[in-house]
Amino acid sequence: MKPTLTNDIQLSKYNPLPRILSFDDFDEGAHGWCELVGNHNGDLNELQPVFSDMRPPQLSTCTFFDLGTHGSMNGTYSLKLATRPRQFHQAVGIKRLTSPTNGRGQVETWFTYKAEQTFGPNASEIRAWDGNYHPSEAQFGSFTIWNDICEGPEPGQRYMCALRYENTNEAGDFTQRWMYKTALHPTTRMLQGGTPSTQNDVHVARTDQWEPVPGGNQQLCFNEVPTKVNWHYLRWQFDLASRQNIELQVNDLTLDLAGVPVLPTDEGYWGISRLLNFCFDVRTTSNVRNFLYLDSVLISVDW
Template identity: 40%
Template sequence: MTASQTQTEMTEAVRLALLRADPELSRFDPLSRIISHDQFANGHCGWSQLVGNYENDLDTMLPGYAQHTGAMLSTLAHWDSGSHGAMGSSYALKIATRPKKGAQNVAIKRHTFRHRGRIRFELYFTFKPEASELKLSETDVRSIGFLFDLQAGDNDKAGERVMPHLRFLNALDGKHLQKWQFKRHTSPFQAVGNGEKTLSHYHLAPEGWEDLPSGEQRLCYNEIATKVNWTYLRFDFDLEEMKALEFQCNDRQFDMSGYESIRIPAMKNLWCMLNFCLFAETDADKRAFLYVDSVCISGDF
């Protein structure tokens, strides 16, 4: 072994020791550089409402986006036990739908990237319907999920806008399904307003979802409607090749060989875009809640 290899191994050992000694970071497995570490006891940490494009009038926004509201900070308050609290503090990020079957809500965090390498997205989450009935209601949440919104740098002549999507389809029309799905096609673009500068597309429309190979998974959903258990999720993506690498949820790692992202032509003002979204969808006329304890975004640079 060369001196350089020995030094590299020692550096990595020190890095891992520092991570393991930090109780907030040791729950994650970040790559070499941490880009952001969001603990919602510190506030929203940049997660905000996904607002659709509009021109001259807010009413020109597509209906899919018009339903969205802002993410909230929550202690997971319930009527039977007071407040559940988050996993690592009193507050979690709460993404809540409107109380109408099929309603969705999305929170977004906006970055740009400085290196096209491996990116890792990790979080701890849980989901529940609004506890408005004295029953389990395990099929009242239709889906929860995440997506990236990415675009190559302005010096990449063949660059694309690439949007990897994954959702956990918990239930549909009251039937418990419990499986992971992805999307490779978006809805058609539409002009917004009277001009030609602003376009919009609602990429979370219900059409076009495909089952992830061997993507069935039963997640922990406790015995009454107010109890929660926190779930770990990790998604690795290569920004150079613009392809998914690995996906893990709790103790399961899934085959990504059949996975594809939404791909559309690059847009003129979104260079080096690195956006992350979290979403929830209800399958009943009551609100669905996606709670996020913490998020760690890291890269290999």
């Protein structure tokens, strides 16, 4: 039985599972979404380089130089993730929970994405402005929705599901497709054990460890200039019992993810039993700041 949503404008734009675990309306605050910081022993110099500067999420009014304050989809504030103006920099927002049981989980949001407005000639332009296409679209890299799950301390009980929208690849060329990762996230423990890492992507040790989701090509609504904001619907469902992705819907595209592999860790992890973390991140492939905005986030389960 689904929750009654018809009389609540904020909730009626979503399609949750039977129990709403968390509804994060960012007009009311950050709701526990914070910066991802890597493991250390009190010395911040011990942080992995890729984890050392992930930037905290911030509440944003979507204010731009030309149109002023845009606001969120329903209200004034959205949650904003912002990279540095440095190629391959990544900003991550995380919400930390635990799960009392296994079952299906679902994350929904209305989001938009932008590259920062720049002025003057830019070497990363793939083609010039023509009154419709704007070069800043090619300055946006990717954003990812993912989780971090740990059932207990035994080997093989920790895993992560991650789905990335890649707008441009490492070379800055348009790809505009959904991707899944084919290798494990290199944890601090793995790195201390000798696992090599290029340290320019929090998800994988090498950036070639991503593969396209079958049928996942999708052009989103960038809308011509870097200061026009159009909100997109996203719904992602996964199953804790079977340790797999189930489905991803982004506007009119729905992808069956049952065949997308999810890799467990080989070693056990202490002190994180029943871990249930949710994350969004944005990553730039240019020397231009990239932004991901979330109007609100709804997390629901079938427990």
